[in-house]
Amino acid sequence: MLPLGLLIGLSPLVYKAIKLNLVTAIIVSLIIALVVDIATRRDFKQCCKDSQAIFEGMGKVFTSTVSFIVCAEMLALGLNKIGGISTMIQAAASIQNAGLFIMLIVMLVIMIVAAIVTGSGNAAFFAFSPLLPEAASSVGIPTLALAVPVQLSAGIARTMSPIAGVIIAVSGITGLTPIALIRRTIPVMIIAVIVSVTSSLIFL
Structure with a gap:
């Protein structure tokens, strides 16, 4: 909670004199936590050794996330090169009156599908x-109106992927297979996507 508190407390909305980014907030929080740990346990070597678990965990997450992003970007680049994305966007834009909804469905x-295949919404x-900007401009709508529901849906779809980190972690804890878990999450997440998209259309 400390990085979040620092980011909110030192944001332009609260205190403008100090500018703090996410990386700095995390490093400052780690240092504070290490100092408190040393002061509490009074064992400098053991505290420093235990703190290595943080960086090891960051390395594992960084490796998997970067791999997913590279794979997804290659998939997107390949679809662009063969003209698949452009064809779908042009087809949706050519449908009068229904262009917005068709474009939204296409991008969703x-x-x-990309989130489920890669296991990562990000x-x-x-x-x-x-x-998204090209798709939005082709049907004459603000990019925000298309980007928000699509981004939220990507995050929701992540929990429908059997290779998502959270599904694998819960699977290991509960002793269930990832497939058994997503059978339970898919119906709920479909409802969540519908609610998210509907809310975005109403408020944006």
Whole structure:
């Protein structure tokens, strides 16, 4: 909670004199936590040794996330090169009156499939987000109105992937297979996507 507190407390909305980014907030929080740990246990070597678990965990997450992003970007690049994305965008834009909804469905399907295949909502969104401005302009709507529901749906779709980190972690804890877990999450997440998209259309 400390990095979040620092980011909020030192944000322009609260205190403008000090500018703090996410990386700095995390490093400062780690140092504070290490100092408190040393003061509490009074064992400098053991505290420093235990703190290595943080960096090891960061390395594992970084490796998997970067791999997913690279794979998703290659998939997006390949679809662009063969003209698949452009064809779908042009076809959706050519449908009068229904262009907005068709475009939204097309981008949602692309993002959800990519999130399920890669197991990462961020990787899917980072890979395909450059397509959103073009898709939005082709049907004459603000990019935000298309980007928000698509980004939220990508995050929701992540929990429908059997290779997502959270599904694998819960699978290991509960002793269930990832497939058994996503059978339970898919119906709920479909409802979540519908609610998310509907809310975005109403408020944006």
